[in-house]
Amino acid sequence: MKMDYTDYILDQLKHLTAIDSPSGFTAAVTDYTVDQLKRLGFAPHKTNKGCVVCELGGEEHPVILSAHIDTLGGIVAQVKANGRLRITNIGGLNANNCETENCKIYTRSGKVYDGTLQMNDPSIHVNGDYSKQERTFKGMEVVLDEDVAKKEDTEALGICNGDFVCFDPRTTVTKSGYIKSRFLDDKLSVAILLGFAKKIRDEQLQLKRKVYVFITVYEEVGHGACGALPADAEEILSVDMGCVGEGLECTERKVSICAEDSGGPYDYSVTTELVNCAKQGGLDYAVDIYPHYGSDAEAALFAGYDLKHGLIGAGVYASHGYERSHVNGVKNTFELLNLYLKQS
CATH class of the missing domain: 3.40.630.10 (Zn peptidases)
Incomplete structure (x- = not known):
């Protein structure tokens, strides 16, 4: 059989x-x-x-x-003055298709934090040029799900340059047999x-x-x-x-x-x-x-x-x-x- x-x-x-x-x-x-x-x-x-x-x-x-x-993935390249993170890509990660994706930040001390990759100034109700902006990692940032407002707040969490940023795979298999995932x-x-x-x-x-x-x-x-x-x-x-x-x-x-x-x-x-x-x-x-x-x-x-x-x-x-x-x-x-x- x-x-x-x-x-x-x-x-x-x-x-x-x-x-x-x-x-x-x-x-x-x-x-x-x-x-x-x-x-x-x-x-x-x-x-x-x-x-x-x-x-x-x-x-x-x-x-x-x-x-x-x-x-693919990301790595912290800068802790910005506003406490958010500029990342650079690992491999062929493209900023166009990971905008608004949830992610995790792994620190060297073993702590893990949640965040989301967003455009700088991502609110359409505020930013009139939102649709015109080029999607690059220079113009995007990881918004941490922590109470941070400045660089020192983020650094106090133990987050620093070189920390890995990993994106949610969102794995699912449909009833029709399609397999969808990063x-x-x-x-x-x-x-x-x-x-x-x-x-x-x-x-x-x-x-x-x-x-x-x-x-x-x-x-x-x-x-x-x-x-x-x-x-x-x-x-x-x-x-x-x-x-x-x-x-x-x-x-x-x-x-x-x-x-x-x-x-x-x-x-x-x-x-x-x-x-x-x-x-x-x-x-x-x-x-x-x-x-x-x-x-x-x-x-x-x-x-x-x-x-x-x-x-x-x-x-x-x-x-x-x-x-x-x-x-x-x-x-x-x-x-x-x-x-x-x-x-x-």
């Missing part, structure tokens, strides 16, 4: 998105991931940099399944890999290759998979978000196979085998070119690793904003991994 791991994947996604983890602030979420893999009977470990590595089994021709668990890129893929690990353990799945999971923590700033990869690996398959947008074939219900992105083409033989597996399995898939995209697979190559490389992922709409995917995209991605790696 074929088992469905969708509910497990969605449950893991909700747990993962509930743990704030912008690049540089990932210890709590990697601890959680290590614990989940141990619960499944595996023996994961962390690299010195903080990535999670776990061997799932199999023999010969080792392949790395890479996903990243770090997200940071589906790439926590949805991490959840899928946890689901694949569970399938291997539950069903004693025989893999046709040795398989590693490698969860990175600095992908959003460019150097996630630049080091500490398993030395015997011959291939890296990045499991990351599939792009959805104008000019692309992918939708949220499909698994996307990337043929080329801003770093150049992916390995022809890997991409071809992925396409053949998708065809043979009758999966809903798309092959696309991503014009503004880079992956951990390419980071590994740029770092000098001699690996074949590929990229797949569930389709994600509105990337780097309030993102959306679908359970069908999850299922198609999960099944493609199974077909690509399972012993026939």
Whole structure:
């Protein structure tokens, strides 16, 4: 009887998105991931940099399944004279799509405070130029949910430059199967890999290759998979978000196979085998070119690793904003991994 791991994947996604983890602030979420893999009977470990590595089994021709668990976020750049915070972005966080979003500020002392990112002078009843103002982090501020009126009030709370600012993911799954959340890129893929690990353990799945999971923590700033990869690996398959947008074939219900992105083409033989597996399995898939995209697979190559490389992922709409995917995209991605790696 074929088992469905969708509910497990969605449950893991909700747990993962509930743990704030912008690049540089990932210890709590990697601890959680290590614990989940141990619960499944595996023996994961962390690299010195903080990535999670776990061997799932199999023999010969080792392949790395890479996903990243770090997200976009903000960091305090200035405690302003009015007691509010100017932030700068971590990764590709865009001021246009996090205006009015609730957030948490994590201090170095361990205290956590609530706030909201707002335009400077955000009341339409007061500011006649509100609609004309450009949305940039220079013109926005985190308004703290504390009784502060000046810089010294905020500093007395222990808030200072360099504190991390983490935005509410607002994760929800609709009755129609749509998955909406910040940071589906790439926590949805991490959840899928946890689901694949569970399938291997539950069903004693025989893999046709040795398989590693490698969860990175600095992908959003460019150097996630630049080091500490398993030395015997011959291939890296990045499991990351599939792009959805104008000019692309992918939708949220499909698994996307990337043929080329801003770093150049992916390995022809890997991409071809992925396409053949998708065809043979009758999966809903798309092959696309991503014009503004880079992956951990390419980071590994740029770092000098001699690996074949590929990229797949569930389709994600509105990337780097309030993102959306679908359970069908999850299922198609999960099944493609199974077909690509399972012993026939």
